[in-house]
Amino acid sequence: GEDVEQSLFLSVREGDSSVINCTYTDSSSTYLYWYKQEPGAGLQLLTYIFSNMDMKQDQRLTVLLNKKDKHLSLRIADTQTGDSAIYFCAEIPPTKASKIIFGSGTRLSIRP
Amino acid sequence: IAGITQAPTSQILAAGRRMTLRCTQDMRHNAMYWYRQDLGLGLRLIHYSNTAGTTGKGEVPDGYSVSRANTDDFPLTLASAVPSQTSVYFCASSDSVGLAGNEQFFGPGTRLTVL
Numbered sequence: 001g002e003d004v005e006q007s008l009f010l011s012v013r014e015g016d017s018s019v020i021n022c023t024y025t026d027s028s029s030t031y032l033y034w035y036k037q038e039p040g041a042g043l044q045l046l047t048y049i050f051s052n053m054d055m056k057q058d059q060r061l062t063v064l065l066n067k068k069d070k071h072l073s074l075r076i077a078d079t080q081t082g083d084s085a086i087y088f089c090a091e092i093p094p095t096k097a098s099k100i101i102f103g104s105g106t107r108l109s110i111r112p
Numbered sequence: 113i114a115g116i117t118q119a120p121t122s123q124i125l126a127a128g129r130r131m132t133l134r135c136t137q138d139m140r141h142n143a144m145y146w147y148r149q150d151l152g153l154g155l156r157l158i159h160y161s162n163t164a165g166t167t168g169k170g171e172v173p174d175g176y177s178v179s180r181a182n183t184d185d186f187p188l189t190l191a192s193a194v195p196s197q198t199s200v201y202f203c204a205s206s207d208s209v210g211l212a213g214n215e216q217f218f219g220p221g222t223r224l225t226v227l
């Protein structure tokens with residue numbers, strides 16, 4: 001089936017690293033995405049990774065992909081209050097070229 | 113300002129009423145989408161359009177209809193609203209449908225409450 005799964009909530013202390021995890025079911029997906037939704041706004045693409053990569057780093061963001069386990073993670077280093085948002089994992093299965101499959105989203109909250 | 117606009121921002125609607133949510137993009141994107149966002153369910157695709165003049169059904173199309181008369185506009189209509197359609201609705205667009213690495217751009221959303 002098509003299911004992208006994420007835990008619903010994550011709370012971290014300001015300055016610590018946040019790790020948001022995601023599992024997906026379509027091993028043939030060639031691109032996997034992380035979208036960010038700030039309060040009261042739509043989603044914005046944060047980063048993406050090709051399936052032939054294990055890791056992608058962009059400033060404070062690190063994406064890790066384990067194709068064998070169909071596991072995707074997003075690490076945010078030195079988490080700041082501005083990182084408070086809902087983070088969505090997403091994939092485009094090649095067999096469903098008309099749509100992106102989104103996870104349920106992980107709400108990241110930052111405590112002082 | 114380039115991007116996607118949605119109207120209204122929010123709406124309270126009596127059950128049984130007809131409602132059209134508007135979506136306009138000025139990026140000349142071929143593909144447009146309507147999603148609904150519900151707590152714990154993420155985003156679910158309602159309808160999509162590959163190009164002007166074509167539409168397709170998504171994951172949860174029942175009770176909704178769309179049209180794509182031109183590139184810029186993609187209205188979503190609820191013919192007879194029901195309380196289960198209470199949700200936040202997002203419109204999105206992209207350069208094309210289904211291509212790998214294709215980014216979707218989202219509007220700010222419409223919060224709809226059906227009583």
